Amino acid sequence: MSHLNAIALRVTQIKHLSQFHAQVIHHSLQHHSYWVSLLISHCTRLRAPPFYTRLIFNSAQQPNVYAFTNMLKFYSHVGAHDDVIALFDCMRVSGVIPDAFVFPVLIKSWGKAAIVFHGHVLKMGHQGDRYVRNAVMDVYAKHGPICFARKLFDEMSERMVADWNSMISGYWRWGNKVEADKLFTLMPERNVVTWTAMVSGYSKTRDLVTAKRYFDQMPEKNVVSWNAMLSGYAQNGFAEEAIELFNEMVNRRVQPDETTWVAVISSCSDRADPNLANSLVKMLNQKNVRLNSFVKIALLDMHAKCGNLAAAKKVFEELGAFRNAVAWNAMISAYTRVGDLSSARELFDRMPRKNVVSWNSMIAGYAQNGQSTMAIEAFKEMIRSKDMKPDEVTMISVISACGHLGVLELGNWALNFVNENQISLSISGYNSVIFMYSKCGSMKDAKRVFEEMETRDVISFNTLITGFAAHGDGFSAIDLMRKMKGDGFQPDRITYIGVLTACSHAGMLEEGQRVFESISNPDVDHYACMIDLLGRVGKLDEAKRLIKKMPMVPHAGVYGSLLNASRIRKRIDLGEFAARELFKIEPENSGNYVLLSNMYASMGRWGDVERIRGEMRLGGVKKTTGWSWVEFGGKLHKFIVGDKSHERSNDIYKLLKELREKMRKAGYTADKDSVLRDVEEEEKEEMVGTHSEKLAVCFGLLVSEAGTSIRIMKNLRVCWDCHEAMKMISKLEGREIIVRDNNRFHCFNNGSCSCMDHW
């Protein structure tokens, strides 16, 4: 059979392998263990499909220990650990005695459960085998406790480089940089694997400068080393560096493999550039790159992030048996990214084996598309299904959803969950807590959390500054920016928007101007803040001059600020100017028409009011508003304009009608407040239904008893606009009404109101 052996030596491609296989069958040798194990070892090297390899194995009549071992190695190589274990059982049943070569493979597949096999290994007398010893040690290094691995390591009389490498990568896995470093300097001889482990270790700690230093110092590199560095860049968001390194790799004639492409593709995903994506796909086709499931899923994600949902879907459909949890999750986020929550949810519900990331994707999808209640509902569903453990990523979405709702109790409940389940928070976790407290009006707590943080990033500062801005605390915002610079953080555009907004809300003109002048490259949003600030302090002409001086095209926010300021200051000339510009930029936005029309109304120019409404009708502009929320009985009730979907809708409208009649009888004029104003008029015009705020307030009145509070969660405006109405209602109904917005109680009694600070 020497000519067969000669053919076997020439197997370098799948094509050759199948020719060799055909020859083996031709000579009816496919039942012989020798040829079977030889074929399987080729399969492993060439990554033949598992079913084909198993076919070869099954054709052996009585597979010997070598055939079993090679088949086990094949399964191990493709990561099919369940098959390794199943085949080992099969091996024992057939009475084949496993040798020392089997155990390292088996132990690796058993992973954490390998301790069970420890006894088995001892019984078979293989504990003295250096490879078995390494495998056992590696299991402890990977799955912990690492001190067990260290104990085995220390007891060794002679160590292979692989033993040192196992320990080093084990320490990196557990985040122990110090020990990893120590072993690296201590070890007598290093190889590529050692150096690569250091590169990927430093990448894990996000210290890419040191990672690159080790990479550059490596005496020799292979594809894996390049991949380690490349993935380090890709995973930490350094897309530019990754692509640059890839080019260098190509220049040095290093042949990229699938892992290389995964890193390159995911770097291109970050850029979200459809052109780059297309040229990359073209390149993959040109080079005839073999696409394994990792590459395919990376491509799926890239298409989704570059806005090509159809292509992503196509890849997903074509994945077939490789459609694993990661592919499902990537597809779910593809849908949530474009705001298609129902498709995302449908996929999520259809998904067979959900993992934490699936839940996190769904919850984040809700949270980022303004569906905070749905996010929290999904989270509750998640913790009801006992086998799912929320992690930090889950909690970040949940906590910020609580922030968006402005419900402190809910936020505290989420934080409580974090503590009870010992979920440790990183910087972004704490940032979400700062955001939540700020949005819930609890600046004291926001500040406390910020101060308690050991390490902060730019986002920590920006979140707190934005919080100060929303609360009109200009001094704290400026002060914090100063502190930020002192700590060595460079303020970014968000910082400046925050500080300028804070100055604007606090009416701090000079400080705001100083900050604005210090911005090296102000963008359109900074101009918008500045114009808002000038408008608020009454310097409207200066605001207009600044608009004229802007080096870029102003956006709607710029003119919106001017329009609002003009309304307050009754500068009809500037108001008209701003409104005209706004009608050009966003003709479909009803708010602009309403503002201008209100401005005319406040000056008694009813003819102009009528004219604007006519323009609105002609342009087909529909009035739109957001949702209003009321909490009652631990449940959130939400209302939108003209909402009739609420279970107590009939009662709500009945109450509204009753109140209106009572008010009319009591002699109140309809346009004095917003709860009862022009309801009939609006409905007659069929432009809009009853405002969401009115519905929310009426529902609150309906369900609350005297002395209990109505909690209006969203639309802070509600409380403000409804102020007068609530006064009247308290007088008419003869009862005390407590309305709570984000951080205050408003207590209405007998026609007057007192505010109580809360907390």
Next chain:
DNA sequence: CTAGGGTTAG
């Protein structure tokens, strides 16, 4: 025979 690199969520 061993050790190093891979896709999804914030």
